[in-house]
């Protein structure tokens with residue numbers, strides 16, 4: 001990734017489409033770069049990072065957790081020589097060759113580009129949405145459902161498709177009742193999924209309703225529903241009487257918008273903004289630029305179809321590069337790279353295995369010991385088992401601690417296993433990071449943030465302590 005070097009292939013996006021394209025391109029010795037994304041249009045690993053069990057991806061007879069599946073795809077891509085830029089692509093210029101992509105403060109030049117930027121969850125745009133965002137409103141039930149504020153409370157999900165149904169069923173694990181707000185008189189979800197919702201005694205479906213607004217104090221307390229006319233294209237939420245439902249959580253599952261901002265005005269898109277390709281093929285309207293996955297697929301939108309189109313895009317890019325004599329290949333060294341093996345998980349610390357100097361530990365025992373005894377800044381990250389963004393954040397935090405060479409330490413708290421700790425800490429969703437120093441909470445971070453933010457905060461504490 002040196003200045004002035006022209007890469008064979010840059011892949012933008014790290015969902016199933018992006019990583020599959022990378023696996024194929026890397027095995028073709030193209031040494032691809034994947035710009036994984038960070039916050040723009042999703043998270044590294046893509047949409048499957050926000051789900052629990054994936055039961056329909058071939059090769060996993062017992063199913064696999066979405067984040068674990070994406071960890072494996074990433075490891076496979078990296079094993080074969082894919083290089084990662086863990087940042088958002090800020091802009092892409094397809095008007096000159098080689099193409100130019102800005103990311104992480106650098107300009108990458110590429111002979112070919114694969115766009116695999118997927119799609120982002122839509123928001124309702126309620127008047128009070130900003131106020132209650134992360135204070136009751138969430139776009140990811142799977143990430144946030146386990147937080148203490150939602151336990152045994154009434155919750156609502158808005159939407160009528162597969163995601164909404166999956167989330168409603170999932171949330172019955174935590175809430176006392178789940179209200180599913182559907183703006184028509186039927187569910188768009190698959191029959192099997194719809195049947196699960198309708199058969200669940202803990203889910204109440206509110207047909208032909210939409211949300212006018214929400215209310216509460218520091219945390220969401222209620223939503224106001226109005227009847228909408230399912231027979232007209234534009235729903236009415238006007239003057240009709242509204243019904244107030246007390247809920248502590250509102251989860252959005254109202255569809256997605258393709259992430260095509262980067263190439264707007266440069267590539268052809270359909271009326272909904274999806275990239276247009278030749279039918280059944282990955283070629284876009286610009287030679288040397290390929291599309292893969294949900295960004296060009298308004299219809300199938302599955303992990304396996306995204307992976308399949310990532311494969312097509314990589315093969316097409318390879319053929320095009322070879323045909324035009326543009327590929328500079330580099331053989332793998334060694335020819336068979338070392339196996340990845342099973343992914344290691346951190347064990348929960350107890351009296352027997354607690355290590356006062358370890359950079360990273362897990363559980364309430366380690367937290368109590370380090371909080372009281374450690375003289376170093378302490379990063380406490382609150383996670384939940386199926387939270388994809390937590391998978392993204394943890395390696396970033398570990399890297400920060402490594403870079404600081406032991407001058408700070410980290411503890412992970414699983415809020416499902418350590419509910420009391422999460423409650424005392426006032427955790428309202430995962431991931432949440434609290435930075436402690438000398439037994440004082442110095443800063444709190446919600447969601448996935450850049451490594452540099454954590455590092456700067458810790459360095460500031462260390463600097464102030466010295467000064």
Ligand SMILES: Cc1cc2nc3c(=O)[nH]c(=O)nc-3n(C[C@H](O)[C@H](O)[C@H](O)COP(=O)(O)OP(=O)(O)OC[C@H]3O[C@@H](n4cnc5c(N)ncnc54)[C@H](O)[C@@H]3O)c2cc1C
Pocket residue numbers: 012013014015016017018035036037038039040041042043044045046047048050051053054055056057087088089090116117118119163259262292293294295300301302303304306
């Ligand atoms: C809750 C939920 C459950 C699902 N369950 C299943 C299931 O069980 N089985 C199944 O097959 N499918 C499932 N799906 C659908 C599946 O997740 C998607 O079809 C699939 O992830 C699409 O893959 P993709 O690679 O095209 O895009 P995505 O997975 O959306 O990934 C897009 C990537 O692009 C990146 N990106 C966006 N903008 C930029 C930028 N500016 N710069 C760099 N990178 C960027 C994002 O960070 C992300 O890494 C589910 C989806 C959801 C939301």
